[in-house]
Amino acid sequence: MELDPTETFRQEAADLLDSLETVLLDLGQTPQDRDLIDAAFRALHTIKGSGAMFGFDKVAAFTHDFETAFDLIRKGKIDANHDIVTVSLSARDYIRTLIEDPDSTDPIIGEAIVEELQRLIGGGASASRSQAAGTEAQSAAEPEAEEPAAAGWTIEIAFEPGILRNGTNPLALLDDLRSLGPCVVAADLGTVPELGALDPEACLISWAVTLESACNRDEIEDVFMFVRDEMKLVVTPLDARAPKFAALDMSMPDAVSRAGEGSTQAAMADAAAAAPPSTTRASLPAAAASPAPVAEKAELNRRGEDKGTTVRVQAERLDELMDRVGELVIAQARLSQIAHSGSDLAIKAIAEEIERLASGLRDSTMGVRMVPMGSLFGRFRRLVHDLSRDLGKPVDFVTVGEDTEMDKTMIERLADPLVHLIRNAIDHGIESAADRAQTAKSPTGRIELAARYVGAQVLVTVQDDGAGLNTARIRAKAEENGLIAPGAAMSEHDIHQFLFHPGFSTAKTISALSGRGVGMDVVKRTIEAMRGTIDLTTIPGHGSSVTLRLPLTLAIIDGLLIRVGEGRYIIPLSAVEECIELTAADEARAKGRSFLNVRGELVPFVRLRDLFDSEGEADPHQKVIVTSIGDTRVGLVVDQIIGSHQTVIKSLSKLHSDVTMFSGATILGDGSAALILDVAQLVTLGQSRAESDRTSEAA
Amino acid sequence: MNQAQTQATPRDASSGLPPGNETRLQVLMVGLGNEIFAIETDMVREIIDPVPVTRVAGARSFLPALINVRGNVIPLADLRIRFGMQKTQATADTRIVVVEVEIDGDPVTLGLLADKVFEVTEVSSRQMQQTPRLGAHWKPEFIRFITKWNEEFVIVPEMARILG
Numbered sequence: 001m002e003l004d005p006t007e008t009f010r011q012e013a014a015d016l017l018d019s020l021e022t023v024l025l026d027l028g029q030t031p032q033d034r035d036l037i038d039a040a041f042r043a044l045h046t047i048k049g050s051g052a053m054f055g056f057d058k059v060a061a062f063t064h065d066f067e068t069a070f071d072l073i074r075k076g077k078i079d080a081n082h083d084i085v086t087v088s089l090s091a092r093d094y095i096r097t098l099i100e101d102p103d104s105t106d107p108i109i110g111e112a113i114v115e116e117l118q119r120l121i122g123g124g125a126s127a128s129r130s131q132a133a134g135t136e137a138q139s140a141a142e143p144e145a146e147e148p149a150a151a152g153w154t155i156e157i158a159f160e161p162g163i164l165r166n167g168t169n170p171l172a173l174l175d176d177l178r179s180l181g182p183c184v185v186a187a188d189l190g191t192v193p194e195l196g197a198l199d200p201e202a203c204l205i206s207w208a209v210t211l212e213s214a215c216n217r218d219e220i221e222d223v224f225m226f227v228r229d230e231m232k233l234v235v236t237p238l239d240a241r242a243p244k245f246a247a248l249d250m251s252m253p254d255a256v257s258r259a260g261e262g263s264t265q266a267a268m269a270d271a272a273a274a275a276p277p278s279t280t281r282a283s284l285p286a287a288a289a290s291p292a293p294v295a296e297k298a299e300l301n302r303r304g305e306d307k308g309t310t311v312r313v314q315a316e317r318l319d320e321l322m323d324r325v326g327e328l329v330i331a332q333a334r335l336s337q338i339a340h341s342g343s344d345l346a347i348k349a350i351a352e353e354i355e356r357l358a359s360g361l362r363d364s365t366m367g368v369r370m371v372p373m374g375s376l377f378g379r380f381r382r383l384v385h386d387l388s389r390d391l392g393k394p395v396d397f398v399t400v401g402e403d404t405e406m407d408k409t410m411i412e413r414l415a416d417p418l419v420h421l422i423r424n425a426i427d428h429g430i431e432s433a434a435d436r437a438q439t440a441k442s443p444t445g446r447i448e449l450a451a452r453y454v455g456a457q458v459l460v461t462v463q464d465d466g467a468g469l470n471t472a473r474i475r476a477k478a479e480e481n482g483l484i485a486p487g488a489a490m491s492e493h494d495i496h497q498f499l500f501h502p503g504f505s506t507a508k509t510i511s512a513l514s515g516r517g518v519g520m521d522v523v524k525r526t527i528e529a530m531r532g533t534i535d536l537t538t539i540p541g542h543g544s545s546v547t548l549r550l551p552l553t554l555a556i557i558d559g560l561l562i563r564v565g566e567g568r569y570i571i572p573l574s575a576v577e578e579c580i581e582l583t584a585a586d587e588a589r590a591k592g593r594s595f596l597n598v599r600g601e602l603v604p605f606v607r608l609r610d611l612f613d614s615e616g617e618a619d620p621h622q623k624v625i626v627t628s629i630g631d632t633r634v635g636l637v638v639d640q641i642i643g644s645h646q647t648v649i650k651s652l653s654k655l656h657s658d659v660t661m662f663s664g665a666t667i668l669g670d671g672s673a674a675l676i677l678d679v680a681q682l683v684t685l686g687q688s689r690a691e692s693d694r695t696s697e698a699a
Numbered sequence: 700m701n702q703a704q705t706q707a708t709p710r711d712a713s714s715g716l717p718p719g720n721e722t723r724l725q726v727l728m729v730g731l732g733n734e735i736f737a738i739e740t741d742m743v744r745e746i747i748d749p750v751p752v753t754r755v756a757g758a759r760s761f762l763p764a765l766i767n768v769r770g771n772v773i774p775l776a777d778l779r780i781r782f783g784m785q786k787t788q789a790t791a792d793t794r795i796v797v798v799e800v801e802i803d804g805d806p807v808t809l810g811l812l813a814d815k816v817f818e819v820t821e822v823s824s825r826q827m828q829q830t831p832r833l834g835a836h837w838k839p840e841f842i843r844f845i846t847k848w849n850e851e852f853v854i855v856p857e858m859a860r861i862l863g
Contacts, residue, residue, distance in 0.1 A: 327770040487826055567754055612756035650772040654807050655862060656765075659758050665772040673753040673772045674763040 009054040010099060024092065025381045028085040031391055040088075041067065041074050045497065047095065058107075059098045065114045066091050069121050071646075075218075078121050086389075087116050087381070111627055148371065151218060152181075152213060152238035158206035159231045165201055168227050176223045181213025212236065239652045264652075317409065318369050323364045325358075326556065326648035332358040333669035350377070359646075362556065369550075373451045373460075374402030376411050381450060387426045391443055392523070393433060395426055400450035400669050406458055406552060414460065414550070421462040421546050422521070429466030429544060439541070441465065458552060458575065463545035469538040471495055477504065493631075496536050500524040521666040528680055531557075531663075533629060553559065554677040559647035559666070559676065562625065563640040565614025568674045570647050570666055571636070575627045575679040579641055594689050596624060596635050604690035605635030606682060611661065619676065627679045634686030636677070647676065707853060723823045726855065728848060729796060732784040732816035733789055735853040737846065742858065744797040744808065749789060760826055762862075766810050768797055775810040781861055782841070800858045809822070822846045823857070 018041040027036045044067040070088075072078050091113045097105045102298075155177065161168055179181055188206045192198065211220070213250035220235050221228070333356050340349035359473060377399040385396040430436075430445035437443060448463045471492050478498045479486045496613055498504055502521040527534050531551050536545035551557065551574060559570035578598075586596060596605045604625060619639040628637050647666045650673075663678035727746075730842035745768075752764035752775055761781040762774050775795065779786055792815040800823045823846075843855040 293863065330770065536777045606833055612754075652772075653809065654805060655762050655774045655776075655809060656755060659755055661757050662755070665753070665771065666769050667770065668712060670751075671767055672751040673767045675753065675765070 004660075006054050009050050009056070011097050013059075014048065014096075016047050017045055017092055020092050020380055021089065022049075022378050024088050025040050025125065025385060027080050028082055028385075029080075030082040031085075037070075037080065041070055044070060045225070051099075056099060056112075058102060061269065062091075062098060062110050062114070063095055066117065069114070069117045073120055081120075085118070087113060087120060089385075091117065093197045106304050111432060118281060130688075139229060153209075153211045153215075154236050154238055155211060155220060155447060156206070156234040157209065157226065157231065159201040159203045162229065163230050164203045164423060166230070168230075170203060170205075170207070173227070174209070175221055177209055177211060177220070178221060180215045180223075181211055183212070184210040184389050201289040212238075217535075257693070280429045318408070320634055325362050328665045329556075329646060329648055330669075330671075334671060336380055337669040361647075365408050366552075369407050369409075370405035372402055373404045373458075376418070377402055377449055377451075379415065380418065383419060383428065384420060384447060388445075391425060391426060393430050393671050394443060395430060395445040395447055398446065398448045402446060403405065404451035404458060405453075406550070408621075410530060410550060410552075413526060414548075417526045417548070418449070418462065420520065420523050422449070425462055425464040425466070425544075427462035429468075431467050431661040435467075453505045454549075457673055458550050460548040460550065461545055463543065465543040467538040468544050469496060469499075469536075471538075471540075474498055496538070499536065500534070525538070531574075531680075557647050557649060558606060560625065561645040561668075561674070562623075562638040563642055563643040564608040564612055564638050565616055566667065567612065567614065568642065568672075569608075569626065569638075570645060570674055570676045571625060572647075572676065572679060573644065575629060577626045577628050577633065580624050580626065580635075582624045582637055594686070598626060598635075602631050602688040603635050605637055606686045606689065609637070609639070611682075611685075617658065627683065629680050629683045632683050632687055634683045636682060649676065702806055705844065706740065724855070725821050725822050727796065727819050728853065729811070729813045729815035730792075730817065731779055731782070731813060732787065734779075734784070735781075735817070735848070735851060737853045737855045737860075738796065738798065738811070739846065739855075740819055742798045742800055747795045747797060749793050749795060749812075762809075768794065768810065770807075773797070773808050773810055775812060776862065777812045778856075778861065779812070779814075785852050790814070792816075795825065798858070800862060801861060808863070822848060822853070 007460075008505075013582075022039055023040045023043065027033065027040065030036065045064055046059050049065040051063060053058075053375060073080050073084070083691055094105065094110055098110075132610050157170075159168070163170070172181075174185055177185075180611055186208045188208065189204075191204045191206070193204070210337055219236055221233070224233055243255070313695065321463065335494075338354055339347045342348075381397055381399075384395055387393075393499050425447050426445070430447070431439075431441075433443045436445070447462070447466045448503040450459075450461045450463070452459050474494050475484075476494065478484050478501075482502065482506075483498060484490060499520050500523075504520070520526045526548070527548055533549045535547040535549070536544065537547070558573040560573050560576055562569050562571060580598065582596075594604050594606065595602045597603075605624055608614075622637050622639065624635040624637050624643050625635055626642070628634075645666075645668070649664045650666060651664050656662075660681050661678055662675040663681075664676045666676060668674050713852065724737075725740045727740055728740055729736045729742050741840055747768065748765050750768070752766050753772075754764050755762070758774075762776050763780075765772050766774045766775045777786070794813050794816045795810040796813050796816065797808065797810050799806050801807070841857055841861050843857045845852055848851065
């Protein structure tokens with residue numbers, strides 16, 4: 001699969017812009033943090049470089065102006081502040097528009113942003129666009145006075161041998177150095193072994209460069225900005241009194257430049273002679289445009305540093321891998337079944353070995369698909385930042401448990417529900433600053449977004465310290481909408497459930513953000529479609545919290561294999577509370593009603609035989625599997641409980657979309673298909689039957 | 700196939716009038732009850748022996764079960780039920796024809812239960828026949844056209860409509 005290079009750039013740029021956003025938001029909180037400033041600068045620098053390389057000239061030009069302004073902050077001339085961060089964020093959005101849909105925007109917007117930025121920074125950044133677009137190192141064009149200008153520098157460069165594998169092109173870096181002034185480059189081939197022992201991918205050549213330029217040390221170091229961690233760089237000022245280029249017998253300055261070039265080429269020729277031609281040649285055509293990829297790769301490495309090296313893989317490939325592993329798990333189950341029915345010990349041993357390997361492979365494949373929640377949480381910081389500004393409610397946004405990992409597809413599906421919940425929390429939950437002042441609360445609201453593991457589930461909580469839910473008002477609204485009879489006895493919890501009713505909103509005024517009553521029902525449906533549940537708790541005056549309980553993955557679940565009549569079915573184990581026997585006494589007591597007494601509590605039950613129209617006689621000892629979704633429980637009566645089963649979920653065909661009782665299918669050890677029960681649907685069914693029983697009894 | 704499709708619009712099928720130009724269609728001859736159906740080979744993926752089926756409670760009656768075909772769980776359709784034909788016991792000739800049909804823009808794979816699979820052959824629009832009387836349960840929109848093969852009438856079904 002050959003990727004379109006432009007597409008690669010878009011992807012990389014999208015990632016860089018995301019990290020830039022995070023960095024800028026962080027910077028808003030800790031304006032003095034040098035690391036953050038550097039990180040932002042690096043991201044801009046890379047976008048500019050690769051933008052120019054892939055023909056995104058507008059992006060490169062604008063980013064250049066942005067970067068120039070930012071450079072002043074980096075050099076410590078100006079301190080970052082909240083206003084600069086806000087403008088920078090809009091500049092970052094503008095870059096994204098330029099990349100994704102350049103026709104939808106106008107250069108005036110960009111100019112306005114740059115003007116604003118320059119005004120804030122103090123006009124120090126008078127960037128000239130003509131010199132923009134992709135050439136390296138001119139970002140450092142600002143004069144710098146921390147070190148007395150030297151007449152020149154000697155620069156010793158030694159890269160780590162593995163540097164070429166990262167895509168770094170040392171020759172391009174040397175070219176960059178030459179753009180600072182006339183250079184003399186001498187290559188040291190001392191460590192290059194004989195041809196036979198030569199590893200063409202190792203960079204064993206080191207260089208000594210004499211640079212005649214009044215530039216400052218930073219400018220030189222900037223050239224190596226992205227490879228700084230993988231090299232030794234010694235920069236020493238050239239003694240101004242010493243004869244220029246004493247090391248080489250040359251005196252005419254403009255000849256030096258040419259000679260410098262020649263000597264670089266000589267070094268290159270040496271390298272070419274030493275290394276098999278293919279590797280060197282391959283790097284040559286790229287040389288002109290290489291600063292950008294070098295920067296990119298280095299940037300990737302740098303970002304990956306704390307979490308080890310990362311590899312970018314297309315999501316479809318992961319899905320394909322997961323499918324294959326799913327098939328392997330099924331095939332392995334068949335093998336185990338056959339092995340255990342025979343008496344061949346050797347085959348049993350192999351079957352067990354393969355079982356172990358398959359389950360290990362399954363776990364690591366699932367692990368590969370796991371993404372830390374932090375990638376999702378980061379997106380909301382901007383949302384909170386903007387909402388808090390628009391609504392005039394200062395809000396502290398705290399995230400906890402960013403390391404909690406979840407299946408990538410799950411995380412993507414979580415984004416929209418969380419946007420709704422966070423908007424609600426700021427718009428409805430957090431009171432206005434004036435209202436807060438009247439209570440003992442701090443004027444700044446607090447929203448906490450937290451994720452943590454509980455067993456095989458992930459709990460995601462959105463918590464605010466606002467006024468909490470107004471139960472009376474929700475009740476009034478429900479009565480007004482005719483959802484409950486006035487004065488009907490209801491628990492607070494049940495009243496709060498009305499919030500998930502389609503079209504239900506208690507907001508007095510409809511804002512652009514929330515109050516239309518669409519949202520919470522969508523949130524609930526999305527979460528349930530992910531086989532999750534949603535809980536709502538509130539303390540009046542102290543805030544409310546919404547907790548989403550979600551399974552770790554959608555691809556493989558632990559299931560309970562059961563038999564009803566001739567058919568075998570899977571019940572998701574996460575929904576199973578307990579299994580009990582349906583005794584004759586229970587049956588007699590039930591007398592056609594569908595209730596079961598479980599330790600004093602009435603639990604409605606559903607006979608799956610009736611539901612599935614099973615043929616043949618029921619087993620004499622029927623079992624009840626008590627399942628629950630949230631707080632509601634229902635017992636499912638089955639003929640036999642076979643045992644637990646690793647269930648690879650296959651979705652049902654479109655032709656079976658009218659089937660409601662099943663959420664999917666799987667393949668059993670003997671190769672036959674089995675249906676997975678949709679417990680949420682069955683619970684609703686059981687509840688409604690219980691409801692009708694109650695009413696018929698009351699009548 | 701595209702050509703054939705454009706020419707065999709429902710109007711053509713219902714009127715049964717052969718279009719002006721001759722088009723040839725490669726088809727698989729399949730027996731269902733007493734009728735013979737011609738299924739375009741373009742949609743046929745494979746023909747397999749009967750496999751264990753899993754009944755799906757609550758599904759439409761002509762899509763009663765699921766089967767596992769090489770790790771893919773697909774629905775098994777019994778067109779005899781859809782056409783109101785007599786259901787017969789499985790015989791040594793019973794096969795499952797796995798087809799891929801485009802339904803509302805998505806490709807859907809399913810198995811078709813067949814009492815017998817004859818051969819792959821070619822039919823031509825020249826052989827197309829006026830739709831004869833076929834009994835009340837034959838909805839005209841289920842039939843693309845009728846043609847002749849070995850002096851017998853065969854039905855070229857409109858799969859997407861039958862399943863939709």
